[in-house]
Amino acid sequence: MKNLFYKTGTLALFAGVLLTSCDPDIDTPSSSAGTADFTSYVAVGNSLSAGYADNGLTLPGQQASLPAILASQFQKAGGGAFEQPLFPEDKPNGSGYLRLTGFTPQGQPITQPVTTDLAVRGQNEKGAPLYTKYTENVNNLAIPGIKTADIKTPGYGSTQGNAYFERLTDNPMQTYLQYVQAQAEAANHTFFSVWIAENDVLGYATSGGAFETDPRYKITPVADFDANFKELLDVLTADKQKGVLITVPDVTSVPFFTTLGPSIKQVLATNNIPGMVAITGSGRDRTQFAASQIGAAENGIYFPLTASSYAPLIGQPTGKYWRELAKQLSPSQDPLVVRLTLAGVLANYGIDTTAMFGLSAGNPLPSALVLDPVEQAKIKTATEGYNQIIKAQATARDLAFFDANAYFKSIQGGFAANNVGYSPAFITGNLFSLDGIHPTPRGYAVVANEVIDVINSKYNANIPKADITQYDAVLFPGRQ
Amino acid sequence: MKSRILALLGGTLLSASAMAGGYQVNLASQRQIGMGHTGTGLVTGTSSIFFNPGAMSYVRENGVTIGASALFSKIAYSAPESNGVTARTDNPVGTPFQVYAVYKINDKLAAGLGVYTPFGSTAKWGQEWSGRFGLEELSLSAIFFQPTLSYAITDKLGIGAGLTYVKGSVNLQRGIPVQDEAGNYGRAELDGDGTSLGYNVGIYFKPSEKLSLGINYRSRVDVDVEEGDATFTVAPSLKSRFPDTKFGASLPLPATLSVGIGFMPTEALTIAVDVNRVEWSAYESLRFDYKDAVNGSNFTENARNYEDAYIYRIGAEYKATEALALRAGAYYDSSPVQDGYLTPETPDADARGLSVGLGYSVSDNIKLDASFLYINKKERTDASDKSGGIGGTYKAVAYIPGLALTYNF
Numbered sequence: 001m002k003n004l005f006y007k008t009g010t011l012a013l014f015a016g017v018l019l020t021s022c023d024p025d026i027d028t029p030s031s032s033a034g035t036a037d038f039t040s041y042v043a044v045g046n047s048l049s050a051g052y053a054d055n056g057l058t059l060p061g062q063q064a065s066l067p068a069i070l071a072s073q074f075q076k077a078g079g080g081a082f083e084q085p086l087f088p089e090d091k092p093n094g095s096g097y098l099r100l101t102g103f104t105p106q107g108q109p110i111t112q113p114v115t116t117d118l119a120v121r122g123q124n125e126k127g128a129p130l131y132t133k134y135t136e137n138v139n140n141l142a143i144p145g146i147k148t149a150d151i152k153t154p155g156y157g158s159t160q161g162n163a164y165f166e167r168l169t170d171n172p173m174q175t176y177l178q179y180v181q182a183q184a185e186a187a188n189h190t191f192f193s194v195w196i197a198e199n200d201v202l203g204y205a206t207s208g209g210a211f212e213t214d215p216r217y218k219i220t221p222v223a224d225f226d227a228n229f230k231e232l233l234d235v236l237t238a239d240k241q242k243g244v245l246i247t248v249p250d251v252t253s254v255p256f257f258t259t260l261g262p263s264i265k266q267v268l269a270t271n272n273i274p275g276m277v278a279i280t281g282s283g284r285d286r287t288q289f290a291a292s293q294i295g296a297a298e299n300g301i302y303f304p305l306t307a308s309s310y311a312p313l314i315g316q317p318t319g320k321y322w323r324e325l326a327k328q329l330s331p332s333q334d335p336l337v338v339r340l341t342l343a344g345v346l347a348n349y350g351i352d353t354t355a356m357f358g359l360s361a362g363n364p365l366p367s368a369l370v371l372d373p374v375e376q377a378k379i380k381t382a383t384e385g386y387n388q389i390i391k392a393q394a395t396a397r398d399l400a401f402f403d404a405n406a407y408f409k410s411i412q413g414g415f416a417a418n419n420v421g422y423s424p425a426f427i428t429g430n431l432f433s434l435d436g437i438h439p440t441p442r443g444y445a446v447v448a449n450e451v452i453d454v455i456n457s458k459y460n461a462n463i464p465k466a467d468i469t470q471y472d473a474v475l476f477p478g479r480q
Numbered sequence: 481m482k483s484r485i486l487a488l489l490g491g492t493l494l495s496a497s498a499m500a501g502g503y504q505v506n507l508a509s510q511r512q513i514g515m516g517h518t519g520t521g522l523v524t525g526t527s528s529i530f531f532n533p534g535a536m537s538y539v540r541e542n543g544v545t546i547g548a549s550a551l552f553s554k555i556a557y558s559a560p561e562s563n564g565v566t567a568r569t570d571n572p573v574g575t576p577f578q579v580y581a582v583y584k585i586n587d588k589l590a591a592g593l594g595v596y597t598p599f600g601s602t603a604k605w606g607q608e609w610s611g612r613f614g615l616e617e618l619s620l621s622a623i624f625f626q627p628t629l630s631y632a633i634t635d636k637l638g639i640g641a642g643l644t645y646v647k648g649s650v651n652l653q654r655g656i657p658v659q660d661e662a663g664n665y666g667r668a669e670l671d672g673d674g675t676s677l678g679y680n681v682g683i684y685f686k687p688s689e690k691l692s693l694g695i696n697y698r699s700r701v702d703v704d705v706e707e708g709d710a711t712f713t714v715a716p717s718l719k720s721r722f723p724d725t726k727f728g729a730s731l732p733l734p735a736t737l738s739v740g741i742g743f744m745p746t747e748a749l750t751i752a753v754d755v756n757r758v759e760w761s762a763y764e765s766l767r768f769d770y771k772d773a774v775n776g777s778n779f780t781e782n783a784r785n786y787e788d789a790y791i792y793r794i795g796a797e798y799k800a801t802e803a804l805a806l807r808a809g810a811y812y813d814s815s816p817v818q819d820g821y822l823t824p825e826t827p828d829a830d831a832r833g834l835s836v837g838l839g840y841s842v843s844d845n846i847k848l849d850a851s852f853l854y855i856n857k858k859e860r861t862d863a864s865d866k867s868g869g870i871g872g873t874y875k876a877v878a879y880i881p882g883l884a885l886t887y888n889f
Contacts, residue, residue, distance in 0.1 A: 024875040419614040420657040464563040478716030480660040
């Protein structure tokens with residue numbers, strides 16, 4: 001009896017084990033490249049295509065770069081290998097980056113630069129770091145910091161000092177455009193992406209429009225952008241290759257500009273202060289704004305994250321910002337020379353450091369710490385100008401077109417995916433890294449999926465979407 | 481032997497995967513599983529304790545039945561626009577079981593005790609899949625203890641009622657989308673149990689030799705977890721936002737109203753048809769209340785808004801010989817989950833069930849029943865945008881062999 005029970009039971013279990021191998025299946029569409037060909041994909045662009053995040057370029061960042069994510073999805077639709085100028089595995093921290101180390105009692109994030117395991121091989125004559133060389137052929141041609149205006153500048157990597165370009169080329173006088181041409185030919189590329197115009201306005205924006213006369217911080221004139229952009233596309237579409245063009249997002253909507261405003265507004269409200277005084281542009285002109293303008297949709301005022309350490313000084317007599325600026329500008333760090341520089345700076349901008357900081361014409365907010373409506377208007381005009389050209393070129397050359405500007409506008413209110421909330425909020429929004437400008441790897445994956453959408457629809461392709469949950473967002477201190 | 485099997489069950493029991501609508505598990509009798517889980521309008525033997533206490537007084541002898549099923553369930557998931565199956569559950573084998581004992585006090589009155597597991601759910605998706613912030617693993621179980629009395633008013637009409645004492649438990653694990661400095665994601669685990677009371681009543685009517693009817697109502701039972709343990713594993717810098725704390729939750733186990741008919745065209749053949757109405761509308765939301773605020777909130781709540789669902793069943797038994805009975809059945813189980821509310825806990829869809837079974841009398845007082853049930857849920861694609869679920873396409877199947885032993889005396 002007992003025997004029979006066990007025998008039957010064993011038989012039933014055995015049958016069950018057999019049957020469990022009959023897994024359910026789901027019929028899904030198969031991946032295809034449509035009319036595109038991803039055999040050899042090259043990516044052209046700036047930090048947003050290089051994998052830059054947390055104010056630095058690192059090996060993990062490169063591995064999760066937007067083009068790398070795209071390429072790994074392309075590979076499911078016939079795409080080929082995608083080489084990147086990766087930092088060595090024993091120097092994964094590359095340029096160094098910002099890491100989150102904790103929070104202040106008020107809940108403000110505390111960040112700290114990581115300076116270990118850097119891929120630094122030396123210094124240039126100005127004392128800036130030089131990174132580990134990578135002169136093999138690559139598919140990811142993106143250079144952090146590059147402007148469209150820079151692509152024909154000889155010595156851009158060497159004499160002009162872009163260390164990210166310097167590491168990729170053996171020819172110090174090679175322009176970026178020449179480099180792209182050489183690499184594209186070597187790759188015999190069949191598909192490309194271009195996302196490049198960001199830095200043509202970003203430097204101006206992040207410096208609060210304060211150093212317009214310095215070419216590094218000036219807005220690239222739309223006509224200059226137009227000429228260079230077309231030349232770049234001529235190179236990339238020489239054999240009628242297919243590709244995708246991406247617009248510049250509105251740089252003022254990133255956490256770098258939206259995070260600080262609410263807390264300053266709060267301080268003003270608590271102290272019944274109706275408004276503030278700031279310097280506008282690169283001169284010494286003062287401008288006044290009302291507290292209600294902070295973060296407003298019309299005539300808004302934005303504070304860059306770089307103003308964080310000065311915000312607590314509002315209303316106090318202080319010359320902190322100017323002392324630090326003088327130190328930077330001073331030809332020598334000799335205290336006497338620095339003091340002389342400071343005197344010059346104060347005279348130049350008409351500053352009285354005994355007046356109330358940010359609240360008086362005598363001691364206004366420095367231009368670099370505020371983005372006022374006049375400055376924003378210049379950014380907007382340029383951004384719209386570039387984006388119109390990008391769109392027109394996509395149409396003229398019959399390329400896929402991703403309007404990143406429209407996309408980032410559409411997600412200002414946030415969205416949810418996989419039961420995870422996303423928004424442009426600093427740190428908590430999961431999309432933006434600790435520099436407040438560049439996406440997290442997860443943010444790049446979100447963008448990659450949007451780019452895949454436009455490629456699929458333009459080329460009648462069916463590239464599968466990336467699993468965004470496999471990519472990191474902001475990492476919090478401590479090991480669980 | 482009985483105690484040994486019970487001990488064995490005790491070790492592995494209560495991981496029944498929900499393979500009926502919602503988290504109901506309709507595996508209450510091996511004989512009846514073979515007949516498409518009909519039985520409301522029949523005298524099913526000791527299992528009338530479950531199917532219809534009104535019929536229990538008509539069993540001819542005292543009897544004890546113990547049985548269990550081995551539930552192999554598999555769910556495949558395809559993330560939106562992923563062009564493939566991106567996740568599969570790794571569910572442990574579920575072991576829903578049943579123990580029934582019926583004692584005839586006299587010709588008209590019978591007393592019984594049933595222990596069975598009509599609700600449960602196990603879904604183990606793991607820590608890698610894209611929906612892990614919705615669910616990594618859920619294990620939900622309820623064990624019902626039901627003392628029952630049944631009285632035959634006449635030869636044709638019987639009534640019965642049982643009180644159900646329910647012991648339920650829940651264990652839910654999910655990822656928290658915050659990462660520590662090494663990139664590890666946070667995790668939450670909610671673990672708790674609760675008890676509750678309900679009832680099971682039925683009327684059985686046999687107007688002729690060839691026809692019998694039954695109606696049965698199993699009440700709603702709310703399993704209230706009061707002092708469950710909520711444990712959060714996160715980066716130390718976030719621990720103050722995710723303190724380990726206690727939680728409360730209430731999980732409704734819905735009422736089921738069943739009507740059934742039995743036809744006995746010949747001595748050897750029994751045909752049964754049942755309709756179950758499961759009052760799933762009781763399940764409006766899944767809410768956890770925390771004693772201490774978790775990530776700034778004292779509760780989490782996700783809408784469920786289930787709809788009442790109907791199950792249509794048909795089954796037959798043919799006595800091939802005195803000792804051997806052959807059975808077959810089928811059912812159609814409509815899902816209580818509305819569009820927009822699909823979750824990975826119970827990625828439910830309309831389901832088709834096909835069953836076969838056999839009964840064999842080893843001796844005058846020992847009988848074996850074996851059953852095999854195959855459940856195929858329809859492939860279902862849902863945005864899951866109203867439930868905090870994970871959108872995508874789900875497809876589930878289950879293979880459920882089962883075995884029971886009955887001793888009559």
